[in-house]
Amino acid sequence: MAAAPATTPDTPAPQQRPGPARPRRGWPVLARTLLACAAGGLLYLSYPPRGWWWLAPLAFALWAPLLRHRRARAGFGYGLLFGLAYLLPLLHWLQAFLGEGFGPWPWLGLTLLEALFFALTGAAASAVSRLPGAVVWMAALVVAGEAARSRLPLNGFPWGKIAFSQVDGPYLALASLGGQALVCFAVVLTGGGLAALPRALRRGPRGTRRLAGATTALLAPLLAATATWPGIGTDAQQGxxxxxxxxxxxxxxxxxxxxxxxxxxxxxxxxxxxxxxxxxxxxxxxxxxxxxxxxxxxxxxxxxxxxxxxxxxxxxxxxxxxxxxxxxxxxxxxxxxxxxxxxxxxxxxxxxxxxxxxxxxxxxxxxxxxxxxxxxxxxxxxxxxxxxxxxxxxxxxxxxxxxxxxxxxxxxxxxxxxxxxxxxxxxxxxxxxxxxxSYQQLAMSRLRAVEHGRxxxxxxxxxxxxxxxxxxxxxxxxxxxxxxxxxxxVPLRSVSTLATRLGTAPEWGMTGIGLLAVVFAVAVRARRRRGSGQTTPQPAAPDQAVPTATTD
Structure with missing residues (x-):
């Protein structure tokens, strides 16, 4: 008698009902909720005056798996939790200022408003999580979310950008190439690569492509930053x-x-x-x-x-x-x-x-x-x-x-x-x-120094x-x-860094890439739904598993 086909996490069993593949339940909802909050808390702890810059990539390494193969509304929820856990302590100085006269409402209101941008980012990142190279699109979408909250509403609130947490770490050098947007992209990409690495290793020989993608996402930003540092000058050029x-x-x-x-x-x-x-x-x-x-x-x-x-x-x-x-x-x-x-x-x-x-x-x-x-x-x-x-x-x-x-x-x-x-x-x-x-604001000046060589x-x-x-x-x-x-x-300098020449072009470029990835992901999902509705449902064969990202 023939043996039944073996099943894997990527291969539905023949007896399963046909239809779009559902994400595995994985951790219980409570555990995922706590992880989202922990990730946001780590991002806060990466900020000055502590100088624990390395916690920022780790924060995104914890957050990224929560969005993988989730529906947009789940991504919205995990993004909201992440944003609240990050911004509530980061902006507590607002409570210290206004709390005596107005209670916690100004602090809580601003925090919730800003956390909504992380929620939208989480929803968008969930949508692209099945695409090949998902960690790249996620990093671009985080840049897009920061670009949006820096401009909306009322000219935005760019306080607490992820790049400003990196003034004591190696990624700071990248500010001279692409400003705060490139630093943010590098941090999130590293975190995504770190999150994808264990999954790639678990697949053994079958996960070679995944392993290569995860390793590249993990190491490329660090190598690029390290290679950039020798070009960061401090000499006086005009006295x-x-x-x-x-x-x-x-x-x-x-x-x-x-x-x-x-x-x-x-x-x-x-x-x-x-x-x-x-x-x-x-x-x-x-x-x-x-x-x-x-x-x-x-x-x-x-x-x-x-x-x-x-x-x-x-x-x-x-x-x-x-x-x-x-x-x-x-x-x-x-x-x-x-x-x-x-x-x-x-x-x-x-x-x-x-x-x-x-x-x-x-x-x-x-x-x-x-x-x-x-x-x-x-x-x-x-x-x-x-x-x-x-x-x-x-x-x-x-x-x-x-x-x-x-x-x-x-x-x-x-x-x-x-x-x-x-x-x-x-x-x-x-x-x-x-x-x-005051220390958060000083970090901004430190990034601007490297960004413009001044x-x-x-x-x-x-x-x-x-x-x-x-x-x-x-x-x-x-x-x-x-x-x-x-x-x-202090030195007077006339150098024009690449970041000075490009201005906001890197930010807009990454934003455009992230949004195009969302459009593509939505189009693919819609096409699959139309295809499944036009044919007679059949059990999925082992070689018809839904494709997953190589570095998600």
Whole structure:
């Protein structure tokens, strides 16, 4: 008597009912739920200030199998859990800021909104999980999800991009080639390759192609990053500049800063600048070529030249000074600006912040804003800048990105393309206390340094102020909530990296590839359904198994 055909995980038994192959149940739902949350938690732990960059690929190695051969709605659910587990702790600084006055709702609301993009990514990744080379399409779709949440809604929220977790790891070098999008792609591809490797090994000789694909996905990003590092330069190409960063400090009072006298912040920065001047005269620190104040360290009127106190301070310094200020206009509006203040001619060029913070610097959806922001009462939207942040100081052309703007690719890229030889990031993080927020933001500056081959000077009211070398290394940094000044010579560079030249093209290219993969997967599924509906159902033969990805 003939033996019955053997069955394998990829070969339905002859007695099974015909129809589309169903995914195996695998782990119980509870276990998959916990794994999705664990994966998101690992991604959070990869972020500064910990520096555990290697946890990010591991996070995607845990997440990828949960999406494999699942329906889109299951992928949506696992993506939502992953996003919530990642973003809830990452954005907890928002609760530290607003929790006392508004409860957890602003924090939870923003987290849920951003997690929905991970949910959509999970649904799309599930759809392409049966295609050959699934890990590549999944990595492209994660880039697409990040591109979407960086632009939608209200100009998006690019905080917490996956690439910013990699500033202490080897993948950072890839930022010089394709910006944050390429770094993100490499991290997810590595994780997908790691997830596919055990399945390929279990297949033995039959899994040679799968093993080759998984190994390539695992190692290619690391090898590419390692090969790129020798080309990351830090030398001065157009001379050097000695900069002094002033950190005047402010009370660690969170939301209560709204009731504080804004003149105290100004006084603190004037006092610390005077101390710097005394240190220079005493020979304790080098004489700077440029002094930098942080974001909104003072208020100024429509004509800053009438501020004689600031004018005298800059004249005493004898060097150009960048003043971060909240400027009132003749119409009663305000702008978040950086003013180039010359010691002889006074205030000159003004850069106005382009990417304003929703519900803080401008109020959308005013019908609900009163429930989520302390800036609603009597507020008017700040004016938005339209010009790139290229500042002509007389000693060097600088590129400015004010606070939150450093998360936006185009702000920094436009400044470097406009001729910036050095990047400056004035910021005011006094609202957020001793949370991780300042360290998360500093990571963005470190990635921008490598992306564009420029040194970056971060000037913060309460810290962390820092000098970042063009290779992303922090050469000096301050402590939180401590008056301080950092004086250091930094290189001026003119190199144009591939990432600077390409701009957002890599991000759009990967997004397009990911979306095309989804369209193809949907078309294949629809064709199979039509085919099964037009023929008489027959038991599936052993050699008619649904094809699976070689590196999924």
């Amino acid at each position: 050097a500049l000695t900069v002094a960063v002033i950190q005047g400090n402010a009370p660690d009072s969170g939301l209560n800063l709204l009731d504080a006298d804004s003149r105290a912040l100004r006084r603190n920065h004037i006092t610390r600048t005077r101390q710097l001047l005394a240190d220079v005269h005493a020979g304790r620190v080098p004489h700077p070529d440029l002094v930098i104040w942080p974001e909104t360290a003072t208020d100024v009127g429509p004509d800053p030249a009438r501020d004689t106190e600031l004018g005298q301070l800059v004249a005493d310094l004898g060097v150009p000074t960048l003043i971060g200020a909240r400027q009132r206009t003749t119409t009663g509006d305000t702008r978040n600006v950086v003013i180039v203040w010359d010691p002889v001619t006074g205030p000159g060029q003004v850069y106005t912040k382009q990417e304003l913070v929703p519900f803080a610097e401008y109020i959308p959806w005013r019908a609900i804003a009163q429930w989520v922001t302390p800036f609603f009462e009597g507020s008017r939207d700040m004016l938005t800048g339209t010009d790139p942040g290229v500042l002509h100081t007389g000693v060097a052309d600088l590129g400015a990105a004010i606070c939150y703007e450093v998360a936006y690719d185009h702000v920094v890229t436009d400044a470097v393309r406009g001729g910036a030889r050095l990047l400056v990031v004035p910021t005011n993080n006094a609202w957020f206390g001793r949370t991780e927020m 040194a970056v000077v971060v000037s913060a009211t309460t810290g962390v102020s820092a000098i970042v070398a063009p290779d992303g290394t922090i050469t000096q940094a301050t402590q939180l909530f401590t008056p301080d000044a950092v004086v250091q010579t």
